Amino acid sequence: xxxxxxxxxxxxxxxxxxxxxxxxxxxxxxxxxxxxxxxxxxxxxxxxxxxxxxxxxxxxxxxxxxxxxxxxxxxxxxxxxxxxxxxxxxxxxxxxxxxxxxxxxxxxxxxxxxxxxxxxxxxxxxxxxxxxxxxxxxxxxxxxxxxxxxxxxxxxxxxxxxxxxxxxxxxxxxxxxxxxxxxxxxxxxxxxxxxxxxxxxxxxxxxxxxxxxxxxxxxxxxxxxxxxxxxxxxxxxxxxxxxxxxxxxxxxxxxxxxxxxxxxxxxxxxxxxxxxxxxxxxxxxxxxxxxxxxxxxx
Amino acid sequence: xxxxxxxxxxxxxxxxxxxxxxxxxxxxxxxxxxxxxxxxxxxxxxxxxxxxxxxxxxxxxxxxxxxxxxxxxxxxxxxxxxxxxxxxxxxxxxxxxxxxxxxxxxxxxxxxxxxxxxxxxxxxxxxxxxxxxxxxxxxxxxxxxxxxxxxxxxxxxxxxxxxxxxxxxxxxxxxxxxxxxxxxxxxxxxxxxxxxxxxxxxxxxxxxxxxxxxxxxxxxxxxxxxxxxxxxxxxxxxxxxxxxxxxxxxxxxxxxxxxxxxxxxxxxxxxxxxxxxxxxxxxxxxxxxxxxxxxxxxxxxxxxxxxxxxxxxxxxxxxxxxxxxxxxxxxx
Amino acid sequence: xxxxxxxxxxxxxxxxxxxxxxxxxxxxxxxxxxxxxxxxxxxxxxxxxxxxxxxxxxxxxxxxxxxxxxxxxxxxxxxxxxxxxxxxxxxxxxxxxxxxxxxxxxxxxxxxxxxxxxxxxxxxxxxxxxxxxxxxxxxxxxxxxxxxxxxxxxxxxxxxxxxxxxxxxxxxxxxxxxxxxxxxxxxxxxxxxxxxxxxxxxxxxxxxxxxxxxxxxxxxxxxxxxxxxxxxxxxxxxxxxxxxxxxxxxxxxxxxxxxxxxxxxxxxxxxxxxxxxxxxxxxxxxxxxxxxxxxxxxxxxxxxxxxxxxxxxxxxxxxxxxxxxxxxxxxxxxxxxxxxxxxx
Numbered sequence: 001x002x003x004x005x006x007x008x009x010x011x012x013x014x015x016x017x018x019x020x021x022x023x024x025x026x027x028x029x030x031x032x033x034x035x036x037x038x039x040x041x042x043x044x045x046x047x048x049x050x051x052x053x054x055x056x057x058x059x060x061x062x063x064x065x066x067x068x069x070x071x072x073x074x075x076x077x078x079x080x081x082x083x084x085x086x087x088x089x090x091x092x093x094x095x096x097x098x099x100x101x102x103x104x105x106x107x108x109x110x111x112x113x114x115x116x117x118x119x120x121x122x123x124x125x126x127x128x129x130x131x132x133x134x135x136x137x138x139x140x141x142x143x144x145x146x147x148x149x150x151x152x153x154x155x156x157x158x159x160x161x162x163x164x165x166x167x168x169x170x171x172x173x174x175x176x177x178x179x180x181x182x183x184x185x186x187x188x189x190x191x192x193x194x195x196x197x198x199x200x201x202x203x204x205x206x207x208x209x210x211x212x213x214x215x216x217x218x219x220x221x222x223x224x225x226x227x228x229x230x231x232x233x234x235x236x237x238x239x240x241x242x243x244x245x246x247x248x249x250x251x252x253x254x255x256x257x258x259x260x261x262x263x264x265x266x267x268x269x270x271x272x273x274x275x276x277x278x279x280x281x282x283x284x285x286x287x288x289x290x291x292x293x294x295x296x297x298x
Numbered sequence: 299x300x301x302x303x304x305x306x307x308x309x310x311x312x313x314x315x316x317x318x319x320x321x322x323x324x325x326x327x328x329x330x331x332x333x334x335x336x337x338x339x340x341x342x343x344x345x346x347x348x349x350x351x352x353x354x355x356x357x358x359x360x361x362x363x364x365x366x367x368x369x370x371x372x373x374x375x376x377x378x379x380x381x382x383x384x385x386x387x388x389x390x391x392x393x394x395x396x397x398x399x400x401x402x403x404x405x406x407x408x409x410x411x412x413x414x415x416x417x418x419x420x421x422x423x424x425x426x427x428x429x430x431x432x433x434x435x436x437x438x439x440x441x442x443x444x445x446x447x448x449x450x451x452x453x454x455x456x457x458x459x460x461x462x463x464x465x466x467x468x469x470x471x472x473x474x475x476x477x478x479x480x481x482x483x484x485x486x487x488x489x490x491x492x493x494x495x496x497x498x499x500x501x502x503x504x505x506x507x508x509x510x511x512x513x514x515x516x517x518x519x520x521x522x523x524x525x526x527x528x529x530x531x532x533x534x535x536x537x538x539x540x541x542x543x544x545x546x547x548x549x550x551x552x553x554x555x556x557x558x559x560x561x562x563x564x565x566x567x568x569x570x571x572x573x574x575x576x577x578x579x580x581x582x583x584x585x586x587x588x589x590x591x592x593x594x595x596x597x598x599x600x601x602x603x604x605x606x607x608x609x610x611x612x613x614x615x616x617x618x619x620x621x622x623x624x625x626x627x628x629x630x
Numbered sequence: 631x632x633x634x635x636x637x638x639x640x641x642x643x644x645x646x647x648x649x650x651x652x653x654x655x656x657x658x659x660x661x662x663x664x665x666x667x668x669x670x671x672x673x674x675x676x677x678x679x680x681x682x683x684x685x686x687x688x689x690x691x692x693x694x695x696x697x698x699x700x701x702x703x704x705x706x707x708x709x710x711x712x713x714x715x716x717x718x719x720x721x722x723x724x725x726x727x728x729x730x731x732x733x734x735x736x737x738x739x740x741x742x743x744x745x746x747x748x749x750x751x752x753x754x755x756x757x758x759x760x761x762x763x764x765x766x767x768x769x770x771x772x773x774x775x776x777x778x779x780x781x782x783x784x785x786x787x788x789x790x791x792x793x794x795x796x797x798x799x800x801x802x803x804x805x806x807x808x809x810x811x812x813x814x815x816x817x818x819x820x821x822x823x824x825x826x827x828x829x830x831x832x833x834x835x836x837x838x839x840x841x842x843x844x845x846x847x848x849x850x851x852x853x854x855x856x857x858x859x860x861x862x863x864x865x866x867x868x869x870x871x872x873x874x875x876x877x878x879x880x881x882x883x884x885x886x887x888x889x890x891x892x893x894x895x896x897x898x899x900x901x902x903x904x905x906x907x908x909x910x911x912x913x914x915x916x917x918x919x920x921x922x923x924x925x926x927x928x929x930x931x932x933x934x935x936x937x938x939x940x941x942x943x944x945x946x947x948x949x950x951x952x953x954x955x956x957x958x959x960x961x962x963x964x965x966x967x968x969x970x971x972x973x974x
Contacts, residue, residue, distance in 0.1 A: 011444070197399065519915075559870065560868075561893065574839075575838075
């Protein structure tokens with residue numbers, strides 16, 4: 001049963017086609033869940049508007065802070081679809097520009113937390129020992145403080161500002177990733193394919209990145225997606241307290257704070273950005289759950 | 299008689315079980331507790347025993363995947379028990395292992411080609427450009443189609459996955475292979491295919507095997523000699539046919555009689571061995587088997603029996619084996 | 631081994647045309663297709679086959695232990711004058727554990743880890759053996775608790791567990807596999823069930839322990855007249871303790887008959903192939919095996935599911951599904967090689 005192979009490229013392509021068909025099946029499964037599709041569309045819509053804010057927003061200058069006192073406190077109208085705030089700025093534009101901070105901020109926190117937390121978790125799970133113990137005790141230490149207070153404390157000490165708030169939020173955030181990854185690694189490290197790699201003589205770093213990391217990626221990605229929502233809310237809270245984005249920049253949290261005083265009268269000033277936050281967070285949650293079902297049926 | 303490829307002398311592999319706060323070990327699991335045996339070039343040595351007897355640990359000890367506490371380990375005459383990772387690396391290509399669960403032995407995120415290449419990468423003489431060609435040869439050797447190189451493990455059946463594991467073990471052109479319950483998770487007909495493949499490869503490539511299993515029935519189909527392990531020690535080692543036709547150790551006889559024979563006309567009744575498999579944390583003193591042995595005497599309780607040779611390469615550890623043999627209580 | 635003549639044996643379970651299929655992601659998966667067999671009182675019937683043949687599903691279907699989601703079921707399971715497949719879950723709950731008991735492969739995992747073995751056993755004794763408890767209380771002037779404990783000791787002794795006091799105070803993880811399985815057998819037999827289903831009950835045990843448990847099951851069956859449906863992939867077990875064997879392949883029973891007949895003269899090509907592949911102690915001939923692989927249940931072959939691997943296949947095999955060649959379900963084979971002959 002000898003077979004000569006002259007064309008690996010063709011074989012590779014055939015296999016690739018089969019794998020794409022399998023992934024295509026996953027895509028079809030995803031599309032069947034209408035809610036997931038809707039949430040995905042919402043996310044794409046919000047992110048695109050955020051990126052192209054200067055072109056998408058009807059009143060870009062107002063979105064960035066320009067005041068327009070003649071038209072202040074106006075409800076929904078044809079000229080201003082979502083009304084205006086106390087400075088007469090178009091709410092729709094403010095929300096679109098505010099999305100920039102929220103979306104970028106949310107991703108930043110989650111990605112940085114993963115970049116720090118995942119390698120630490122890999123090490124702590126696989127190597128254990130003294131270094132592993134130090135890592136896990138640090139995790140427990142950071143997690144024992146309420147995350148909001150930690151972030152607030154750092155912001156107050158360093159000085160309020162949007163970048164500071166983001167970095168301050170990463171500090172209480174990374175331990176969750178370390179814990180997740182350490183748990184996954186502990187269960188995976190007794191797998192026989194790890195032992196097979198050890199039998200071939202491969203070292204720890206190789207095994208961590210070549211064998212363990214690809215196999216824990218799915219739960220990490222799912223956690224990241226489900227975390228973007230809470231991260232955005234956390235940014236909002238800090239801004240609400242004056243520790244994040246500084247006026248006149250648009251920020252959903254800040255906008256809710258500014259509009260809270262007028263809640264009984266011109267309610268839209270607080271509710272519109274609040275609803276935007278709600279929409280974005282819910283969309284991420286639904287998308288994350290749907291993705292988890294697809295990636296993890298095995 | 300060919301020379302010994304693997305030479306084990308008084309091997310002890312103990313795992314720490316209880317430690318004081320300062321780190322001093324107070325209790326050990328004595329998985330391998332004094333094993334001396336030779337595996338000759340070109341033979342297939344079977345290692346049979348029940349769960350918890352230490353046979354898997356012994357296989358791993360030879361490949362230095364389990365911590366050797368004391369004893370001498372020689373490969374082709376060279377001592378390797380003291381070597382560190384760097385010193386041992388040149389031996390790794392020569393000794394490989396096929397594990398029990400084929401699904402768990404293959405990284406689900408790697409293609410077959412990547413898995414085989416990972417093994418090929420530890421051979422300095424194989425050039426990277428040769429990997430694909432060499433991988434194809436390996437696939438042919440285990441009767442798999444080369445198209446499957448680009449597939450992922452979950453796309454194969456259990457039998458095929460085990461063939462991939464065998465191909466990986468052969469990638470480095472080893473001299474010695476350990477099969478740790480390699481067919482236990484497979485169906486009967488698939489097991490038959492794999493056993494035939496293994497026997498064929500041994501002949502073709504001149505390999506030496508250590509075949510570990512709890513299934514006695516399969517031993518004679520592939521092994522030349524079989525060793526019976528109990529509570530961390532080898533009780534008996536004989537030529538395969540002789541071991542089962544005329545065992546010299548009471549445990550071997552009990553083991554053999556306990557196997558349900560696939561022949562409804564042979565119902566001698568499965569002999570019942572009393573007691574439970576001993577814990578490796580506190581194995582019985584004297585002869586390990588004495589609490590369950592129907593022929594045990596006070597001597598057995600006090601003193602562990604030495605090795606009594608029966609034939610070159612065949613021996614038994616039992617104080618009374620000569621008597622039992624003469625009385626015919628064991629044979630047949 | 632003596633077997634009572636057919637007229638003395640009463641059928642207690644009649645499975646007719648049991649078909650189970652699932653709607654999976656890749657289409658409909660027909661796990662079982664037309665399973666047909668009878669279980670007689672007091673006998674031990676083996677259901678043998680390899681992975682994916684559906685033997686475990688068959689057993690679990692009898693007691694509706696298969697998850698119900700997207701499952702389709704048809705056929706009839708006659709037991710005690712009723713059709714088990716048509717019972718409400720309440721009525722079926724009364725059958726389970728009481729008239730039909732089941733033991734599984736991993737005994738320790740099927741014991742509740744939170745309670746001691748004693749607590750679980752006492753509860754069942756109070757449920758099924760009220761009469762005995764009352765009798766003991768009156769005769770020996772015991773209180774209920776002591777009576778229950780004494781019954782527990784007695785039942786454990788029957789299965790060879792002598793250190794009852796210590797055992798009843800232990801938890802699942804503290805005992806060995808052999809002890810756990812014997813304990814489960816004791817529990818299963820408390821209600822004196824008519825049928826005991828053993829699903830790979832000894833596969834996770836060491837061979838010396840397995841010998842104990844098999845002997846115990848055989849004795850229990852003979853003493854109490856319990857019929858045992860023994861599901862296994864090990865033909866040795868079938869040969870040693872079972873009086874009849876049903877061979878399954880890919881969701882169908884391909885051959886059924888007395889153990890001695892099946893082993894000495896296997897009719898179905900799959901049975902022949904299976905027996906040739908079994909390793910035998912004392913035999914060093916190369917093992918022979920059937921080429922090919924078990925079919926994909928989502929896309930099984932048309933007609934006889936074994937025909938792509940069969941050396942004797944004929945044209946009709948790829949078109950028509952073979953049925954039992956004899957009305958007598960007790961020695962039949964589902965194969966076109968035999969249906970062309972006169973039906974028995």
